[in-house]
Amino acid sequence: LFGLPEQAAHERVLLATDPATGLKAILAVHSTARGPAFGGCRLWHYESEAAALNDALRLSQGMSLKNALADLPFGGGKAVILKPEGAFDRPALFAAFGRAVQSLNGAYITAEDVGTTTADMRGMQAVTPYVSGIPREGAFGGDPSPKTAWGVFVSIQAGARLVLGRSSLDGVRVALQGLGAVGWHLAEFLHQAGAKLVVADVDAAKVERAVAQFGATAVSVADILAVDVDVLAPCALGASLNEQTVPTLRAKLIAGAANNQLATPADGDALQRRGICYLPDYLVNAGGIISVAREYRNEGEEKAVMAEVSKIAERVEELLQRVQAADSTPARVADDWARSKLVRLA
Ligand code: NAI
Structure with missing residues (x-):
């Protein structure tokens, strides 16, 4: 399927659409063996739906491997939003995407990736708690x-x-x-x-x-x-x-x-x-996911997270x-x- 390696086996893949906002998104949960699938959300213009699916499947599998090697208590997942043609209401689009994240009941936790911002993540908080990468006053977090x-x-x-x-x-x-x-x-x-x-x-x-x-x-x-x-x-x-x-x-x-x-x-x-x-x-x-994962678990503190990221060298x-x-x-x-x-x- 779409040139995926043979061992690719996703637990769950959700196609979420919302005609009112123009949302078309693919949420791919590759593995929850180590914990909830954690991985960012990409907003991108794809040539085709097949290309978007391929990206979501490959990226979510990569997140499983990334989170495992970083010793994080999370599985691997990723979401892609197919960028609507022309102008669109960004907050409404991300609210609809947030509802799709929420529908997975915590099996998937989202954050920033290419094309998405801290503001997009903050906007989603109104509809789902399963989101990270949000700057907070006096607390660790934000842009990974x-x-x-x-x-x-x-x-x-x-x-x-x-x-x-x-x-x-x-x-x-x-x-x-x-x-x-x-x-x-x-x-x-x-x-x-x-x-x-x-x-x-x-x-x-x-x-x-x-x-x-x-x-x-x-x-x-x-x-x-x-x-x-x-x-x-x-x-x-x-x-x-x-x-x-x-x-x-x-x-x-x-x-x-x-x-x-x-x-x-x-x-x-x-x-x-x-x-x-x-x-x-x-x-x-893996530095970014280490950061948003610590933030999500409320364990974040700048120096400690940087020290954990530095361990990548080891x-x-x-x-x-x-x-x-x-x-x-x-x-x-x-x-x-x-x-x-x-x-x-x-
Ligand atoms: P970004 O969208 O901010 O930066 C990508 C840059 O690449 C843009 O400046 C764009 O103009 C440029 N670009 C696009 N096509 C190009 C080409 N053919 N030749 C040269 N430049 C080109 O994205 P960001 O956040 O910096 O991420 C970069 C990569 O790192 C992505 O693949 C992303 O998935 C990955 N990544 C990002 C993480 C993060 O914390 N932001 C975490 C882990 C991975």
Whole structure:
């Protein structure tokens, strides 16, 4: 079905429609073995309903693996809203989506993803408690993207040390594909650490700002993946590592925020054959879900959450050790490792 791996088996998939607001959404609950399925909501213009379904199924499966590897007491789920054509009433659309979330009675908890904002999440609180990623006065919470960026940053540090033999990021050349919520924060962290940035975004204004603020080198979106750098950080959308792009890459290490970077598992094997170390997306980009999960459980406190996100670097180290021992690829070893954790928690 839609190129999904054989082992994909979702517990529940809901198609929610609401003609009054134009809502058409797919809520995919992949696994609740570890707890309620937790994962963001994407608002996107899809070419077809099949493409939206494929995205929801792939992303929700990724959330199961991400939450398990991050040792969170949550399963994996994700929702996609097919962006209505033309103008629409945003608060009404998200209220309708919130009612769909509520209809799952807590089997799925939502938060921000590409195209959705903290304001959208706050608006939904009136109709469902199963929502996170909401800034509150005097309390921890809100936009997860700086935490996601921090997790990617510490992963790049660990990868640079273990794969490239670089004890610091000073002078390390990093290509950033996408300067959005996560990519921009990541650029800030990398710049502070002395990395040399090469950037691309479809939004020229963001690129101009990165050139001015970080002394970044701008390249076109068509060229960013193949530039001559040490590290490639995909921070736009999924499937950027595919049959066409993998043979052209020149970075030795890949670590970025985008979900589902590998178009197919075979692309991970191809990277390995080319001597490129790919740090699996759901391992390195777990900072955001760690943040919204702690917020949801009311356990959040900035310093403690940052410390928990920093532990992603230790997992990168353990993964690379497991890869050596198994004589396999990081993507396959991470999958097996995460799947071994998809069990009911005591
Ligand atoms: P965003 O929508 O704020 O940023 C994406 C950026 O990529 C935008 O600036 C957009 O113009 C740019 N872009 C789109 N297509 C591009 C292309 N072909 N080449 C270059 N740039 C392109 O999204 P956000 O929140 O920064 O997320 C980025 C990725 O990270 C997404 O795949 C998302 O699912 C993933 N992610 C985000 C998390 C978060 O905390 N926001 C958590 C975990 C994963």
